[in-house]
Amino acid sequence: MKYAAIAVSALAMLISAGCGDGGARSDDSAVNGAGASFPAPVYQAWSYGYSNIDGNPAVNYQSVGSGAGVAQLKAGTVDFAGTDDPLSARECADFGLEQFPMLAGGVVVIVNLPGVPDGGLRLSRRVLAGMFLGDIVNWNDPEIAADNPGLPLPDLPVAVVHRADASGTSSIFTDYLSKVSAAWRERVGAGPSVGWPVGVGGQKNPGVCNSVARIRGAIGYTEYTYAKEAGLNMAMLETRDGAFVKPTVEAFSAAVSAADWLNAPGFAVMPTDLPGAGVWPITGVTYIVFRRDGAQNSGRLGVMIDYFRWCMTDGGTAAAELDYVPLPPAVSGLVLNGVLGK
Amino acid sequence: MKHSFGDCLFKWGCLFCAAMALLLLFGFFAQLTAGSAEAWRRFGFGFLVSSAWDPVAGKFGALPAVTGTLLTTAIALIAALPLAFAAAMYLTDAPRPIALVLGHAVDLLAAIPSVIYGMWGLFVLVPLMQDHVQPFLVERLGLCGLPFVNRDFNGFGIFTAGIILAVMILPYICAVMRDVFVMTPPVLRESAFGVGCTRWEVARDIVLGYGMRGVMGGVFIGLGRALGETMAVLFVIGNVMKMPDGIFSGSTTIAATLANNFPEADGLQKSALFALGLILLCMSFGIQSLSQYCLRADAVRRGSR
Numbered sequence: 001m002k003y004a005a006i007a008v009s010a011l012a013m014l015i016s017a018g019c020g021d022g023g024a025r026s027d028d029s030a031v032n033g034a035g036a037s038f039p040a041p042v043y044q045a046w047s048y049g050y051s052n053i054d055g056n057p058a059v060n061y062q063s064v065g066s067g068a069g070v071a072q073l074k075a076g077t078v079d080f081a082g083t084d085d086p087l088s089a090r091e092c093a094d095f096g097l098e099q100f101p102m103l104a105g106g107v108v109v110i111v112n113l114p115g116v117p118d119g120g121l122r123l124s125r126r127v128l129a130g131m132f133l134g135d136i137v138n139w140n141d142p143e144i145a146a147d148n149p150g151l152p153l154p155d156l157p158v159a160v161v162h163r164a165d166a167s168g169t170s171s172i173f174t175d176y177l178s179k180v181s182a183a184w185r186e187r188v189g190a191g192p193s194v195g196w197p198v199g200v201g202g203q204k205n206p207g208v209c210n211s212v213a214r215i216r217g218a219i220g221y222t223e224y225t226y227a228k229e230a231g232l233n234m235a236m237l238e239t240r241d242g243a244f245v246k247p248t249v250e251a252f253s254a255a256v257s258a259a260d261w262l263n264a265p266g267f268a269v270m271p272t273d274l275p276g277a278g279v280w281p282i283t284g285v286t287y288i289v290f291r292r293d294g295a296q297n298s299g300r301l302g303v304m305i306d307y308f309r310w311c312m313t314d315g316g317t318a319a320a321e322l323d324y325v326p327l328p329p330a331v332s333g334l335v336l337n338g339v340l341g342k
Numbered sequence: 343m344k345h346s347f348g349d350c351l352f353k354w355g356c357l358f359c360a361a362m363a364l365l366l367l368f369g370f371f372a373q374l375t376a377g378s379a380e381a382w383r384r385f386g387f388g389f390l391v392s393s394a395w396d397p398v399a400g401k402f403g404a405l406p407a408v409t410g411t412l413l414t415t416a417i418a419l420i421a422a423l424p425l426a427f428a429a430a431m432y433l434t435d436a437p438r439p440i441a442l443v444l445g446h447a448v449d450l451l452a453a454i455p456s457v458i459y460g461m462w463g464l465f466v467l468v469p470l471m472q473d474h475v476q477p478f479l480v481e482r483l484g485l486c487g488l489p490f491v492n493r494d495f496n497g498f499g500i501f502t503a504g505i506i507l508a509v510m511i512l513p514y515i516c517a518v519m520r521d522v523f524v525m526t527p528p529v530l531r532e533s534a535f536g537v538g539c540t541r542w543e544v545a546r547d548i549v550l551g552y553g554m555r556g557v558m559g560g561v562f563i564g565l566g567r568a569l570g571e572t573m574a575v576l577f578v579i580g581n582v583m584k585m586p587d588g589i590f591s592g593s594t595t596i597a598a599t600l601a602n603n604f605p606e607a608d609g610l611q612k613s614a615l616f617a618l619g620l621i622l623l624c625m626s627f628g629i630q631s632l633s634q635y636c637l638r639a640d641a642v643r644r645g646s647r
Contacts, residue, residue: 157494201581214468
């Protein structure tokens, strides 16, 4: 019996030793973050750039998904979380969290239509929602043709491709569809994963791009960077004002500037379907959430704030090189003087 | 004689390791049951027959995922069994150098990680299905008249997933069958040939009769692997949380649903995913039990002969 107790305690020691190594914590001064995968390439580039400056500690970011990152922050295993879905002001208050926007990005609509030139297709708000609802089933539908005079629209079934995994990209896209279509709002709703009325699911952004490239007559949505890299045909979308706009970094920036940041508690804004000229209608923002008073980061809070300030002021070039959209100065100024104020 | 300290420690250590399997199994059931409690409370056994999957409204049902799992597994077995049987039969009787080379090749097939099969499926099998196989089946053979074959296809779906699973489980089934066939006592085969049996008669009546156990074992190993396979299926099945219209429809399996949704799930959805996990564990458990039962029944029948 005594030996059993020894064996059990030895096992317990082994397990606890294993857990201790579990976190990606190299030393006490290192700052650890986890969360959204969409901005992860930029965060990793920033961490590298920041840590390479003499005297700066290491900043780690694990790309585990928005929901998982926020859960880890609430559990106190990381110092900050990245999320594509802003937390509500109430949730921030309940858990003592602070939130601010870090980067913007555009969600674009990609199509696979033989004979239609790149960027030549115009999709109105009604048509886009109709396709994803399964009401418009063929590309030769007169409603599509009405917006595209002279465009050779093929007689092909509309094959919708959506994300199979829960994702911030889907949140932004379904939020937009809920704003432009009452039918979508009632039948489907918005969220990181929804009950899609039609279509097949692709794995993450590259999976959606691949399926769209593969299926003739496909229509899907993805982050701009992935569509650009894959060289896919991106459609023009109708803005709230009724004009058609091309997906460009300038249009994403314009949408972020058009949002009402001052009156949004916790900066919780979805800059989709905003009025204004040249505003891309499906723009999203990715957020950083952190805990100021947590015992966890008592020593690391200063480092963290310094790192975020560096990202906002010196990180723009690195972000733009990776085709992400830095926040416009007016918005980053609000953050630098507010949450991240000295 | 009094046992030494070392002997005792060794005995308890061994007992602990042996008991570990049971503890783990129990732990899996307990954890999945506890995790899925909320979903069972909310949906009851209606969860098993509901085809709803609406995370926004908080409605979940297991039927589409269970159906997809069963259909892909069935297609995989139907496609893999005859191939594996023929291959094993040949490898048993083939000239030694050929059997050696081909046998190793089959074994190596089993060593390929499933994500590689997934990539191959996405980049090679899906376009092949879309451009050649499915048009041939639907337009040339006119199979779309059948109730379970749909007219619309795009390469993704249950059929493609079933075929890729067939390729993945083939080496397992083949390896087990081969090992069993080789163990047929030579004297039995030689006597059969001696009384004038053809090769096919020897294969059917002697080798297969003697190796039925192994064939069943191989089938169940393949079945177990096909049920739980995740990565390869994920890439090609289309990931649609709805009841399929036919075998070319996009669908989903339990394992694929879990892999897709776990990272971002919380609350009721997480509980529903745990419930799906419990269903999968029960299915695998059931199949293992069934295989044990079959094999034992087989052994008893054999022994009484």
